[in-house]
Amino acid sequence: MTTPIGRLSGRMPGWVKVLSTLVLLFAVLLAGIRLIGLPGLKDVFGTESRDRSGPALLKSIQDISRYEAASGNFQVVVDLEKDAKYLPDALRGSRTLYVGAGSVDAYVDLGKVGEDAVRVDEDRTSATLRLPHARLGDPALDPERSYAVSKQRGLFDRLGDLFSDNPNGEQAVQKLAVRHIGDAAKESGLTARAEANTTEMLEGLLRSLGFEDVRITYEG
Incomplete structure:
Protein backbone atom coordinates (compact mmCIF):
# COMPACT_ATOMS: atom_id res chain seq x y z
CA MET A 1 0.00 0.00 0.00
CA THR A 2 1.38 3.36 -1.04
CA THR A 3 1.38 6.03 1.62
CA PRO A 4 0.26 9.60 0.84
CA ILE A 5 3.83 10.77 1.38
CA GLY A 6 5.11 8.22 -1.07
CA ARG A 7 2.58 9.27 -3.70
CA LEU A 8 3.49 12.93 -3.14
CA SER A 9 7.20 12.17 -3.43
CA GLY A 10 6.67 10.31 -6.67
CA ARG A 11 4.84 13.24 -8.21
CA MET A 12 7.53 15.84 -7.31
CA PRO A 13 9.09 17.43 -10.40
CA GLY A 14 12.77 16.71 -11.05
CA TRP A 15 13.92 20.27 -10.52
CA VAL A 16 12.28 20.33 -7.08
CA LYS A 17 14.23 17.23 -6.05
CA VAL A 18 17.50 18.75 -7.28
CA LEU A 19 16.83 22.02 -5.48
CA SER A 20 15.88 20.17 -2.28
CA THR A 21 19.10 18.16 -2.44
CA LEU A 22 21.19 21.32 -2.93
CA VAL A 23 19.50 23.08 -0.01
CA LEU A 24 20.08 20.03 2.21
CA LEU A 25 23.72 19.85 1.15
CA PHE A 26 24.17 23.56 1.81
CA ALA A 27 22.66 23.20 5.29
CA VAL A 28 25.02 20.32 6.10
CA LEU A 29 28.03 22.34 4.94
CA LEU A 30 26.99 25.34 7.01
CA ALA A 31 26.57 23.11 10.04
CA GLY A 32 30.08 21.77 9.48
CA ILE A 33 31.52 25.26 9.18
CA ARG A 34 29.82 26.32 12.42
CA LEU A 35 31.07 23.18 14.11
CA ILE A 36 34.62 24.04 13.15
CA GLY A 37 34.18 27.45 14.77
CA LEU A 38 33.19 25.98 18.15
CA PRO A 39 35.57 26.60 21.09
CA GLY A 40 38.03 23.77 21.56
CA LEU A 41 37.99 22.71 17.91
CA LYS A 42 39.69 25.82 16.54
CA ASP A 43 43.17 24.46 17.20
CA VAL A 44 42.32 21.15 15.56
CA PHE A 45 40.81 22.53 12.36
CA GLY A 46 42.66 25.85 12.25
CA THR A 47 44.73 26.89 9.24
CA GLU A 48 48.30 28.09 9.07
CA SER A 49 49.72 30.40 6.40
CA ARG A 50 53.20 29.83 4.99
CA ASP A 51 54.96 31.95 2.42
CA ARG A 52 56.51 29.56 -0.10
CA SER A 53 57.09 32.20 -2.77
CA GLY A 54 60.30 32.10 -4.74
CA PRO A 55 62.74 35.01 -5.02
CA ALA A 56 61.79 38.01 -7.15
CA LEU A 57 63.34 38.03 -10.62
CA LEU A 58 64.66 41.21 -12.22
CA LYS A 59 63.04 41.47 -15.66
CA SER A 60 64.33 44.83 -16.86
CA ILE A 61 65.81 48.19 -15.83
CA GLN A 62 64.53 51.40 -17.35
CA ASP A 63 65.97 54.88 -16.96
Missing part, protein backbone atom coordinates in the same frame (compact mmCIF):
# COMPACT_ATOMS: atom_id res chain seq x y z
CA ILE A 64 63.40 57.42 -15.76
CA SER A 65 63.43 60.98 -17.04
CA ARG A 66 60.07 61.94 -15.57
CA TYR A 67 59.73 64.58 -12.92
CA GLU A 68 56.93 63.44 -10.63
CA ALA A 69 55.53 66.85 -9.84
CA ALA A 70 52.21 66.06 -8.12
CA SER A 71 50.28 63.16 -6.69
CA GLY A 72 46.57 62.87 -5.89
CA ASN A 73 44.91 60.46 -3.47
CA PHE A 74 41.39 59.34 -4.32
CA GLN A 75 38.65 57.17 -2.85
CA VAL A 76 35.63 55.76 -4.67
CA VAL A 77 32.71 53.54 -3.65
CA VAL A 78 31.91 50.89 -6.26
CA ASP A 79 28.46 49.28 -6.27
CA LEU A 80 28.52 46.35 -8.71
CA GLU A 81 25.43 44.22 -9.26
CA LYS A 82 25.21 41.11 -11.45
CA ASP A 83 21.85 39.56 -12.26
CA ALA A 84 20.96 36.30 -14.00
CA LYS A 85 18.15 36.07 -16.55
CA TYR A 86 15.04 34.16 -15.52
CA LEU A 87 16.35 33.49 -11.99
CA PRO A 88 15.62 35.44 -8.81
CA ASP A 89 18.46 37.14 -6.96
CA ALA A 90 18.02 34.70 -4.08
CA LEU A 91 19.18 31.85 -6.35
CA ARG A 92 21.64 33.44 -8.76
CA GLY A 93 23.21 36.87 -8.71
CA SER A 94 25.55 39.03 -6.69
CA ARG A 95 26.01 42.57 -5.47
CA THR A 96 29.28 43.90 -4.09
CA LEU A 97 29.88 47.19 -2.32
CA TYR A 98 33.58 48.03 -2.50
CA VAL A 99 35.63 50.99 -1.26
CA GLY A 100 38.62 51.60 -3.51
CA ALA A 101 41.45 53.91 -2.47
CA GLY A 102 44.35 54.75 -4.73
CA SER A 103 46.62 57.42 -6.12
CA VAL A 104 47.52 58.96 -9.46
CA ASP A 105 50.80 60.76 -10.18
CA ALA A 106 51.20 63.66 -12.59
CA TYR A 107 54.59 64.11 -14.25
CA VAL A 108 56.52 66.16 -16.79
CA ASP A 109 58.67 64.10 -19.15
CA LEU A 110 61.95 66.03 -19.21
CA GLY A 111 63.45 63.38 -21.47
CA LYS A 112 61.43 64.78 -24.38
CA VAL A 113 62.95 68.26 -24.07
CA GLY A 114 65.14 68.85 -27.14
CA GLU A 115 68.10 71.18 -27.54
CA ASP A 116 65.99 73.70 -29.45
CA ALA A 117 63.58 73.90 -26.50
CA VAL A 118 66.21 75.53 -24.26
CA ARG A 119 67.55 78.98 -25.02
CA VAL A 120 70.15 80.85 -23.00
CA ASP A 121 71.41 84.35 -23.77
CA GLU A 122 75.10 85.14 -24.14
CA ASP A 123 75.37 86.68 -20.69
CA ARG A 124 73.81 83.58 -19.14
CA THR A 125 71.34 85.74 -17.24
CA SER A 126 68.20 84.81 -19.17
CA ALA A 127 66.84 81.34 -19.95
CA THR A 128 63.74 80.17 -21.82
CA LEU A 129 62.46 76.59 -21.62
CA ARG A 130 59.66 74.95 -23.60
CA LEU A 131 58.43 71.79 -21.91
CA PRO A 132 55.78 69.19 -22.80
CA HIS A 133 52.51 69.38 -20.92
CA ALA A 134 52.19 67.32 -17.76
CA ARG A 135 50.59 63.91 -18.09
CA LEU A 136 48.86 61.50 -15.72
CA GLY A 137 50.35 58.18 -14.75
CA ASP A 138 48.36 54.97 -14.35
CA PRO A 139 46.07 54.81 -11.30
CA ALA A 140 47.49 52.65 -8.51
CA LEU A 141 45.00 50.91 -6.20
CA ASP A 142 46.15 50.66 -2.58
CA PRO A 143 45.20 47.20 -1.23
CA GLU A 144 45.84 48.31 2.34
CA ARG A 145 43.12 50.97 2.15
CA SER A 146 40.70 49.19 -0.19
CA TYR A 147 38.13 46.74 1.08
CA ALA A 148 34.73 45.16 0.41
CA VAL A 149 31.96 46.60 2.56
CA SER A 150 29.37 43.94 1.77
CA LYS A 151 28.78 40.99 -0.54
CA GLN A 152 25.37 39.62 -1.37
CA ARG A 153 25.25 36.37 -3.33
CA GLY A 154 22.54 34.00 -4.44
CA LEU A 155 22.33 30.39 -3.24
CA PHE A 156 24.04 28.96 -6.33
CA ASP A 157 26.87 31.51 -6.10
CA ARG A 158 27.50 30.65 -2.45
CA LEU A 159 27.53 26.94 -3.24
CA GLY A 160 30.00 27.58 -6.05
CA ASP A 161 32.32 29.45 -3.69
CA LEU A 162 32.34 26.49 -1.32
CA PHE A 163 33.59 24.10 -4.00
CA SER A 164 36.00 26.40 -5.81
CA ASP A 165 38.81 28.75 -4.87
CA ASN A 166 38.61 32.00 -6.82
CA PRO A 167 41.48 34.37 -5.91
CA ASN A 168 40.19 36.94 -8.42
CA GLY A 169 36.73 37.22 -6.89
CA GLU A 170 37.11 41.00 -6.45
CA GLN A 171 38.86 41.62 -9.74
CA ALA A 172 35.79 43.15 -11.39
CA VAL A 173 35.18 45.75 -8.66
CA GLN A 174 38.90 46.51 -8.46
CA LYS A 175 39.01 47.26 -12.19
CA LEU A 176 35.99 49.52 -11.83
CA ALA A 177 37.62 51.31 -8.90
CA VAL A 178 40.80 51.91 -10.93
CA ARG A 179 38.78 53.26 -13.85
CA HIS A 180 36.75 55.63 -11.65
CA ILE A 181 39.91 56.86 -9.91
CA GLY A 182 41.50 57.56 -13.29
CA ASP A 183 38.43 59.50 -14.43
CA ALA A 184 38.44 61.53 -11.21
CA ALA A 185 42.12 62.39 -11.70
CA LYS A 186 41.38 63.82 -15.15
CA GLU A 187 38.87 66.23 -13.64
CA SER A 188 40.95 67.16 -10.60
CA GLY A 189 43.35 69.66 -12.15
CA LEU A 190 46.29 67.47 -11.17
CA THR A 191 48.24 68.17 -14.37
CA ALA A 192 47.97 71.93 -13.87
CA ARG A 193 49.32 71.50 -10.35
CA ALA A 194 52.20 69.40 -11.72
CA GLU A 195 53.15 72.09 -14.24
CA ALA A 196 53.08 74.78 -11.57
CA ASN A 197 55.33 72.68 -9.30
CA THR A 198 57.72 71.92 -12.18
CA THR A 199 57.96 75.61 -13.03
CA GLU A 200 58.71 76.49 -9.42
CA MET A 201 61.39 73.81 -9.19
CA LEU A 202 63.17 74.81 -12.40
CA GLU A 203 63.00 78.52 -11.63
CA GLY A 204 64.59 77.95 -8.24
CA LEU A 205 67.28 75.73 -9.78
CA LEU A 206 68.19 78.13 -12.59
CA ARG A 207 68.19 81.20 -10.35
CA SER A 208 70.57 79.41 -8.00
CA LEU A 209 72.88 79.05 -11.01
CA GLY A 210 72.85 82.81 -11.63
CA PHE A 211 69.97 83.23 -14.08
CA GLU A 212 67.90 86.33 -13.33
CA ASP A 213 65.17 85.97 -15.96
CA VAL A 214 63.62 82.49 -16.32
CA ARG A 215 60.69 81.80 -18.61
CA ILE A 216 59.03 78.37 -18.79
CA THR A 217 56.18 77.49 -21.13
CA TYR A 218 54.34 74.26 -21.89
CA GLU A 219 53.18 72.99 -25.25
CA GLY A 220 52.41 69.85 -27.16
Whole structure:
Protein backbone atom coordinates (compact mmCIF):
# COMPACT_ATOMS: atom_id res chain seq x y z
CA MET A 1 0.00 0.00 0.00
CA THR A 2 1.38 3.36 -1.04
CA THR A 3 1.38 6.03 1.62
CA PRO A 4 0.26 9.60 0.84
CA ILE A 5 3.83 10.77 1.38
CA GLY A 6 5.11 8.22 -1.07
CA ARG A 7 2.58 9.27 -3.70
CA LEU A 8 3.49 12.93 -3.14
CA SER A 9 7.20 12.17 -3.43
CA GLY A 10 6.67 10.31 -6.67
CA ARG A 11 4.84 13.24 -8.21
CA MET A 12 7.53 15.84 -7.31
CA PRO A 13 9.09 17.43 -10.40
CA GLY A 14 12.77 16.71 -11.05
CA TRP A 15 13.92 20.27 -10.52
CA VAL A 16 12.28 20.33 -7.08
CA LYS A 17 14.23 17.23 -6.05
CA VAL A 18 17.50 18.75 -7.28
CA LEU A 19 16.83 22.02 -5.48
CA SER A 20 15.88 20.17 -2.28
CA THR A 21 19.10 18.16 -2.44
CA LEU A 22 21.19 21.32 -2.93
CA VAL A 23 19.50 23.08 -0.01
CA LEU A 24 20.08 20.03 2.21
CA LEU A 25 23.72 19.85 1.15
CA PHE A 26 24.17 23.56 1.81
CA ALA A 27 22.66 23.20 5.29
CA VAL A 28 25.02 20.32 6.10
CA LEU A 29 28.03 22.34 4.94
CA LEU A 30 26.99 25.34 7.01
CA ALA A 31 26.57 23.11 10.04
CA GLY A 32 30.08 21.77 9.48
CA ILE A 33 31.52 25.26 9.18
CA ARG A 34 29.82 26.32 12.42
CA LEU A 35 31.07 23.18 14.11
CA ILE A 36 34.62 24.04 13.15
CA GLY A 37 34.18 27.45 14.77
CA LEU A 38 33.19 25.98 18.15
CA PRO A 39 35.57 26.60 21.09
CA GLY A 40 38.03 23.77 21.56
CA LEU A 41 37.99 22.71 17.91
CA LYS A 42 39.69 25.82 16.54
CA ASP A 43 43.17 24.46 17.20
CA VAL A 44 42.32 21.15 15.56
CA PHE A 45 40.81 22.53 12.36
CA GLY A 46 42.66 25.85 12.25
CA THR A 47 44.73 26.89 9.24
CA GLU A 48 48.30 28.09 9.07
CA SER A 49 49.72 30.40 6.40
CA ARG A 50 53.20 29.83 4.99
CA ASP A 51 54.96 31.95 2.42
CA ARG A 52 56.51 29.56 -0.10
CA SER A 53 57.09 32.20 -2.77
CA GLY A 54 60.30 32.10 -4.74
CA PRO A 55 62.74 35.01 -5.02
CA ALA A 56 61.79 38.01 -7.15
CA LEU A 57 63.34 38.03 -10.62
CA LEU A 58 64.66 41.21 -12.22
CA LYS A 59 63.04 41.47 -15.66
CA SER A 60 64.33 44.83 -16.86
CA ILE A 61 65.81 48.19 -15.83
CA GLN A 62 64.53 51.40 -17.35
CA ASP A 63 65.97 54.88 -16.96
CA ILE A 64 63.40 57.42 -15.76
CA SER A 65 63.43 60.98 -17.04
CA ARG A 66 60.07 61.94 -15.57
CA TYR A 67 59.73 64.58 -12.92
CA GLU A 68 56.93 63.44 -10.63
CA ALA A 69 55.53 66.85 -9.84
CA ALA A 70 52.21 66.06 -8.12
CA SER A 71 50.28 63.16 -6.69
CA GLY A 72 46.57 62.87 -5.89
CA ASN A 73 44.91 60.46 -3.47
CA PHE A 74 41.39 59.34 -4.32
CA GLN A 75 38.65 57.17 -2.85
CA VAL A 76 35.63 55.76 -4.67
CA VAL A 77 32.71 53.54 -3.65
CA VAL A 78 31.91 50.89 -6.26
CA ASP A 79 28.46 49.28 -6.27
CA LEU A 80 28.52 46.35 -8.71
CA GLU A 81 25.43 44.22 -9.26
CA LYS A 82 25.21 41.11 -11.45
CA ASP A 83 21.85 39.56 -12.26
CA ALA A 84 20.96 36.30 -14.00
CA LYS A 85 18.15 36.07 -16.55
CA TYR A 86 15.04 34.16 -15.52
CA LEU A 87 16.35 33.49 -11.99
CA PRO A 88 15.62 35.44 -8.81
CA ASP A 89 18.46 37.14 -6.96
CA ALA A 90 18.02 34.70 -4.08
CA LEU A 91 19.18 31.85 -6.35
CA ARG A 92 21.64 33.44 -8.76
CA GLY A 93 23.21 36.87 -8.71
CA SER A 94 25.55 39.03 -6.69
CA ARG A 95 26.01 42.57 -5.47
CA THR A 96 29.28 43.90 -4.09
CA LEU A 97 29.88 47.19 -2.32
CA TYR A 98 33.58 48.03 -2.50
CA VAL A 99 35.63 50.99 -1.26
CA GLY A 100 38.62 51.60 -3.51
CA ALA A 101 41.45 53.91 -2.47
CA GLY A 102 44.35 54.75 -4.73
CA SER A 103 46.62 57.42 -6.12
CA VAL A 104 47.52 58.96 -9.46
CA ASP A 105 50.80 60.76 -10.18
CA ALA A 106 51.20 63.66 -12.59
CA TYR A 107 54.59 64.11 -14.25
CA VAL A 108 56.52 66.16 -16.79
CA ASP A 109 58.67 64.10 -19.15
CA LEU A 110 61.95 66.03 -19.21
CA GLY A 111 63.45 63.38 -21.47
CA LYS A 112 61.43 64.78 -24.38
CA VAL A 113 62.95 68.26 -24.07
CA GLY A 114 65.14 68.85 -27.14
CA GLU A 115 68.10 71.18 -27.54
CA ASP A 116 65.99 73.70 -29.45
CA ALA A 117 63.58 73.90 -26.50
CA VAL A 118 66.21 75.53 -24.26
CA ARG A 119 67.55 78.98 -25.02
CA VAL A 120 70.15 80.85 -23.00
CA ASP A 121 71.41 84.35 -23.77
CA GLU A 122 75.10 85.14 -24.14
CA ASP A 123 75.37 86.68 -20.69
CA ARG A 124 73.81 83.58 -19.14
CA THR A 125 71.34 85.74 -17.24
CA SER A 126 68.20 84.81 -19.17
CA ALA A 127 66.84 81.34 -19.95
CA THR A 128 63.74 80.17 -21.82
CA LEU A 129 62.46 76.59 -21.62
CA ARG A 130 59.66 74.95 -23.60
CA LEU A 131 58.43 71.79 -21.91
CA PRO A 132 55.78 69.19 -22.80
CA HIS A 133 52.51 69.38 -20.92
CA ALA A 134 52.19 67.32 -17.76
CA ARG A 135 50.59 63.91 -18.09
CA LEU A 136 48.86 61.50 -15.72
CA GLY A 137 50.35 58.18 -14.75
CA ASP A 138 48.36 54.97 -14.35
CA PRO A 139 46.07 54.81 -11.30
CA ALA A 140 47.49 52.65 -8.51
CA LEU A 141 45.00 50.91 -6.20
CA ASP A 142 46.15 50.66 -2.58
CA PRO A 143 45.20 47.20 -1.23
CA GLU A 144 45.84 48.31 2.34
CA ARG A 145 43.12 50.97 2.15
CA SER A 146 40.70 49.19 -0.19
CA TYR A 147 38.13 46.74 1.08
CA ALA A 148 34.73 45.16 0.41
CA VAL A 149 31.96 46.60 2.56
CA SER A 150 29.37 43.94 1.77
CA LYS A 151 28.78 40.99 -0.54
CA GLN A 152 25.37 39.62 -1.37
CA ARG A 153 25.25 36.37 -3.33
CA GLY A 154 22.54 34.00 -4.44
CA LEU A 155 22.33 30.39 -3.24
CA PHE A 156 24.04 28.96 -6.33
CA ASP A 157 26.87 31.51 -6.10
CA ARG A 158 27.50 30.65 -2.45
CA LEU A 159 27.53 26.94 -3.24
CA GLY A 160 30.00 27.58 -6.05
CA ASP A 161 32.32 29.45 -3.69
CA LEU A 162 32.34 26.49 -1.32
CA PHE A 163 33.59 24.10 -4.00
CA SER A 164 36.00 26.40 -5.81
CA ASP A 165 38.81 28.75 -4.87
CA ASN A 166 38.61 32.00 -6.82
CA PRO A 167 41.48 34.37 -5.91
CA ASN A 168 40.19 36.94 -8.42
CA GLY A 169 36.73 37.22 -6.89
CA GLU A 170 37.11 41.00 -6.45
CA GLN A 171 38.86 41.62 -9.74
CA ALA A 172 35.79 43.15 -11.39
CA VAL A 173 35.18 45.75 -8.66
CA GLN A 174 38.90 46.51 -8.46
CA LYS A 175 39.01 47.26 -12.19
CA LEU A 176 35.99 49.52 -11.83
CA ALA A 177 37.62 51.31 -8.90
CA VAL A 178 40.80 51.91 -10.93
CA ARG A 179 38.78 53.26 -13.85
CA HIS A 180 36.75 55.63 -11.65
CA ILE A 181 39.91 56.86 -9.91
CA GLY A 182 41.50 57.56 -13.29
CA ASP A 183 38.43 59.50 -14.43
CA ALA A 184 38.44 61.53 -11.21
CA ALA A 185 42.12 62.39 -11.70
CA LYS A 186 41.38 63.82 -15.15
CA GLU A 187 38.87 66.23 -13.64
CA SER A 188 40.95 67.16 -10.60
CA GLY A 189 43.35 69.66 -12.15
CA LEU A 190 46.29 67.47 -11.17
CA THR A 191 48.24 68.17 -14.37
CA ALA A 192 47.97 71.93 -13.87
CA ARG A 193 49.32 71.50 -10.35
CA ALA A 194 52.20 69.40 -11.72
CA GLU A 195 53.15 72.09 -14.24
CA ALA A 196 53.08 74.78 -11.57
CA ASN A 197 55.33 72.68 -9.30
CA THR A 198 57.72 71.92 -12.18
CA THR A 199 57.96 75.61 -13.03
CA GLU A 200 58.71 76.49 -9.42
CA MET A 201 61.39 73.81 -9.19
CA LEU A 202 63.17 74.81 -12.40
CA GLU A 203 63.00 78.52 -11.63
CA GLY A 204 64.59 77.95 -8.24
CA LEU A 205 67.28 75.73 -9.78
CA LEU A 206 68.19 78.13 -12.59
CA ARG A 207 68.19 81.20 -10.35
CA SER A 208 70.57 79.41 -8.00
CA LEU A 209 72.88 79.05 -11.01
CA GLY A 210 72.85 82.81 -11.63
CA PHE A 211 69.97 83.23 -14.08
CA GLU A 212 67.90 86.33 -13.33
CA ASP A 213 65.17 85.97 -15.96
CA VAL A 214 63.62 82.49 -16.32
CA ARG A 215 60.69 81.80 -18.61
CA ILE A 216 59.03 78.37 -18.79
CA THR A 217 56.18 77.49 -21.13
CA TYR A 218 54.34 74.26 -21.89
CA GLU A 219 53.18 72.99 -25.25
CA GLY A 220 52.41 69.85 -27.16
